[in-house]
Amino acid sequence: MPPSPPLTLSTHRFRLLLCLLTALFLLPVTALASDHRVSASSPLGQLITTDKDVKVFKTPYCGCCNDWVTHMEQEGFSVEAVDVSQEELNRLKYHGGLQPGMGSCHTAFIDGYLLEGHVPASDVRRLLEQQPDVAGLAVPGMPAGSPGMEMGDRFDPFDVITFDRSGQSGVFSQHNQD
Numbered sequence: 593m594p595p596s597p598p599l600t601l602s603t604h605r606f607r608l609l610l611c612l613l614t615a616l617f618l619l620p621v622t623a624l625a626s627d628h629r630v631s632a633s634s635p636l637g638q639l640i641t642t643d644k645d646v647k648v649f650k651t652p653y654c655g656c657c658n659d660w661v662t663h664m665e666q667e668g669f670s671v672e673a674v675d676v677s678q679e680e681l682n683r684l685k686y687h688g689g690l691q692p693g694m695g696s697c698h699t700a701f702i703d704g705y706l707l708e709g710h711v712p713a714s715d716v717r718r719l720l721e722q723q724p725d726v727a728g729l730a731v732p733g734m735p736a737g738s739p740g741m742e743m744g745d746r747f748d749p750f751d752v753i754t755f756d757r758s759g760q761s762g763v764f765s766q767h768n769q770d
Contacts, residue, residue, distance in 0.1 A: 629704030660740030
């Protein structure tokens with residue numbers, strides 16, 4: 593068998609390009625654990641890693657986000673808050689698997705799950721206990737009376753929604769329905 597021809601620069605570039613394309617194709621797949629949560633070994637997983645229970649990303653000018661952090665801390669969760677630009681926040685929401693129309697003012701992560709908006713601590717505890725095969729929980733918008741959105745005696749009804757990366761969603765819990 594004749595020896596292989598030496599690698600030329602163009603052959604080397606082709607192989608490098610092939611490897612890069614393969615890596616880019618596999619990146620979204622490896623970002624997920626066996627379920628819909630963010631894998632700790634993925635680039636996003638490394639970004640959201642913290643020695644606290646919860647890592648929340650928010651813009652620096654949103655006061656209700658700070659109030660939600662206080663709610664979570666009062667309920668026994670340790671929280672690391674990180675100020676980011678709106679563009680960075682939107683990127684985190686997208687890469688975390690948040691579905692369109694479910695956005696709010698801040699995005700948090702706990703145990704690989706995304707928490708969007710003013711999710712009550714009781715629902716976060718239930719999520720961690722049940723470990724459903726979802727990407728996370730969302731409270732779309734900013735309903736009055738949700739944690740961090742207290743407005744005196746005003747308590748608007750709101751749902752906590754589960755969502756996954758395939759676009760499926762469902763009601764996890766309902767609050768202030770009376």
